[in-house]
Amino acid sequence: MSTCKNHKTCVNETLKKVETICKQKELKLTKLRQRVLKLIWKSHSYVKAYDLLEELKQIDPAAKPPTIYRTLDFLIENGFIHKIQSLNAYIGCAHPNEHKECYFLICKKCQNIEECCSEKIDKVVTSTTVKNNFKPNQVTFEISGVCQECIN
Amino acid sequence: MSTCKNHKTCVNETLKKVETICKQKELKLTKLRQRVLKLIWKSHSYVKAYDLLEELKQIDPAAKPPTIYRTLDFLIENGFIHKIQSLNAYIGCAHPNEHKECYFLICKKCQNIEECCSEKIDKVVTSTTVKNNFKPNQVTFEISGVCQECIN
């Protein structure tokens, strides 16, 4: 489960953080990108691209698939959101710019996703790639199952 | 890189292994399932579902998407192949029935995929899921990058 108590605050803090990062890196956080990021952050669960599109259409009726996918690309490239490969879905990044590798605990029952970072994981990835003389570029690590809350 | 020297032998051995497992578990390794498994094992690289369908059509012109997807489902469920989530692609399992978790080193240059198992990975998965009181059901662990051969 997410530790978020006041989601409005939670979203605002994230958006501030993202704004700051964009300023630092001279990235353009346009109206569209802000809107989509806000929509993704509506919940701590994941969103499907076409659901996002439907929501965006409420504000911007002309929105079309490329509108969404291009925006998702920008947000992913810059580490503001993640794609969950095993679900073809997208989720806001819990701590933008603070980590490289992370993994996801995906609850099949409540749909919640916990984004985790761990030195152990990093070490295992490093040690195995070094051992295989493999130059890693992108790590996908997703564990689906049942979370603490839903286990009972 | 794969350690396979003689691919014909390699395929035959795998198919024998799969046959044996099917007998043990009373699974029906039908003509169709054998054909598809053989097609997947044609290379040590991955296959896309619709490419597989095209190949199957050479033998069985009536084949259609559900033909492939149902067969893939059977092969995945029983651990004979894996789905590579980050590529929407499928690959033969290097050691059917011999492991639970495994991870994949995916070379973006030569398209080769190395299937790896490691106690370390298992331990990390176990320790993190235990810590989070999470009951894991399916682990997706895919590292894409550049392999030893292609790195130079």
Next chain:
DNA sequence: GAAACAAATGTTATATTATAACATAATTTA
């Protein structure tokens, strides 16, 4: 061996996810 049932496959249609390609608008740079 025929009837009843279950499992696998056939078949049609369509849902879901994603991108190519080219046009226009907005912004930055020279």
Next chain:
DNA sequence: TAAATTATGTTATAATATAACATTTGTTTC
């Protein structure tokens, strides 16, 4: 301000996957 770059608009379509129902094949029971 012209030229170049970046972002967005727009149309069309590609790529991936499943639902739903029909038929066939295999298995079990009588």
